[in-house]
Amino acid sequence: VAAGSVVSRRTGVEVVAIGTELLLGDTLDTNGAWLGRRLAPLGIPVVRRTIVGDDAAAIQQAVSAALANTGIVVCSGGLGPTRDDVTKRTIAALYGRALRRDEIWLAELRRRYAARGAAMPVSNETQALVPEGAVFFANAHGTAPGLALEDERGITIMLPGVPHEFRGLNDDHVVAWLETRIEPRAGPVRSRLVRITGIPESAVGERVDDVIDAIAPLTIAFLPSFAGTDVRVTSWGEQSAAQADSALDQAEALIRARLGDHVYGVGQTDLAAVVGAELRARGFTVVAAESCTGGLIAKRLTDAAGASDYFTAGVVAYHNTAKLRLLGVRAATIEAYGAVSEAAVREMLDGARQSAAADCAIAVTGIAGPGGGTAEKPVGTVWIGAATPQHADLKQLHLRGDRTEIRERSAQAALDLLRRLLLRARSESGGPRPA
């Protein structure tokens, strides 16, 4: 393949993640999933991912198999300045290229250290070694440049495994370059993730079952998690972008018709962000009063940029004394009914709203375990509550699973309770339902 020509036989991208820490399980590979999300809308699907250790033979085997399959391989990891990083020399050897020092990059690295008043560590000089003939992608987020090699077998791109560097290099350079090197499909791969909570996976499957044939050639997948069971609809590139979007709109409408208010949004949006958008639309503020969820709800409500538009405060009242002092729960209530009770969660809601002067409140008190359960209130007993200026709702949950699962499911259920109250407030006020 001559330089500059567009590779025509490509049917997608292979991803090879390199790092013994990934196989040992010390580190989760998040780059592959991110790249899948990044490339699919461009009509460039990730068709397989392979994870191997920092081992030259395993890297060569994986990259060779990936090149044979699609001819375009994106590697992540193994480009650091330490001795266990073997990706660059291994792939250079696979392409028969020597490593040369790039004086311009070396000067740039020295300049960056000098700007911080530091001398560059000697070990960092290896970051300026570049295979002969490689395409060079300058890294604004770290010291290892992105590199691409190409011959008649295809293209191999090497990127650092540190997630913000991997993402930054893709966004700055690599994705745009890839688009010039790959003949796209007829249309893009487009997916829509319909987010659903408060109903079991098998019930979602049954309600949606007849939709599957109705929307062909689009496909449906069911994605259960602590957050609920999402439904993903995908158009695989047989259609133009406009056709695909229209088909996805129809599929989403069918799914919403089957699942009603269990649908809380589309896309990667967290339920907390949906609640946040609804609060912002109504001009409401919210306070979170948490016990067993320990700050998880506040954390999720503030993950989104601009959360200060609606989030005023959170109180994690873990000890009962904190429930009394920070939330104004009455000692008599805890004595009579316990801290995990309808009465306690109601006082948490009221106290939080008063102490933070917020319009709305969300509250959770429960037993996440593994300790603390009793015969009457076993681990998994959780009271959740939500309040808007117009309404309040309280609910008892009986959850199964470990501590993490109980905390995650409690937070999700409480956020959903507030979402439903906000929808009710919106519908009663005659405003439009959210899109």
Place this chain on the structure above:
Amino acid sequence: VAAGSVVSRRTGVEVVAIGTELLLGDTLDTNGAWLGRRLAPLGIPVVRRTIVGDDAAAIQQAVSAALANTGIVVCSGGLGPTRDDVTKRTIAALYGRALRRDEIWLAELRRRYAARGAAMPVSNETQALVPEGAVFFANAHGTAPGLALEDERGITIMLPGVPHEFRGLNDDHVVAWLETRIEPRAGPVRSRLVRITGIPESAVGERVDDVIDAIAPLTIAFLPSFAGTDVRVTSWGEQSAAQADSALDQAEALIRARLGDHVYGVGQTDLAAVVGAELRARGFTVVAAESCTGGLIAKRLTDAAGASDYFTAGVVAYHNTAKLRLLGVRAATIEAYGAVSEAAVREMLDGARQSAAADCAIAVTGIAGPGGGTAEKPVGTVWIGAATPQHADLKQLHLRGDRTEIRERSAQAALDLLRRLLLRARSESGGPRPA
């Protein structure tokens, strides 16, 4: 291979994760990493992981290649009751086995639904279809059983992809069964993860560089993340368990000697859990006062079971009014210095300790972005503080990165500040340093 014989040519396990949602990036594969951690100490390394979509041809290709490589394959995913789940029939076909209905499992599933007062959805009947001659692993955590098939090419195990089911089936049945089917290495693969924070990766690499040769044949890897740069030392099974442990002890001692107080623990332990253990050992309680971290510190401090031993409360004072009302920060302080200032973080520390009646406090106030920065206080400007009964320390950070990174790094730095104060308190009181 006759049933019951031990497969001798095995050099490790291959993992094949199945699910189009993994390639599209809607879902992170956490099962593969978990299995790597679970099997390594048993001398059964995961040598490669492959991720493919819900596609029969891709599944057959991946499983065949994995069988050829090691002869033992663990598959996750694609066993659900919905139509996109094709793993069972695809792998049954690869082994030339028909699917038969398992009446005992069907009755068990019906019994479970009846116990909850519900009728079993018809779609769930597919969960009782089992390939002829398969080893059957009952699933106490969900409806899809684990299944294993074996012929002269090797063993393929199929497990559901839902993480708690995957983990539960492995812990209940599969790992013990695998151990009977695999001839182990001379010794187990043993790793030690030395957790390090507050020092850049290249500096860690330089300080530890000479340790690499000293500890051979053990290997070292550097694992940078928002939490710091961890160093993993691994013994690859050439030694007995006792020899490996002793060699790992020596390696850890060398690394600790080079990095001192930057080492905060070993293993997967979160820094918040280390802080929690130190608080428990001293009989101290703690309160968290957070602004830009939005509950992340409270959430991490309460992730561990038994957190109520030391964690009393958290206050997420996101709006300035909440800083005044819940933490007693003075309006004059915010007016004179701003909410992101040394004076403000000091008052947050003091106010939190008073309002929650805690011995210790940890506080963060900063600008996580993307909005809210000024020329004087750009995004990434963060004040952190920590206090014990004896000491207090405040520190200004200038962080780079996106909102998530700034929040994560701020929380980690604040927890580390408290850890260092607790170590100082311990050393001044003449107590032993932690192991």
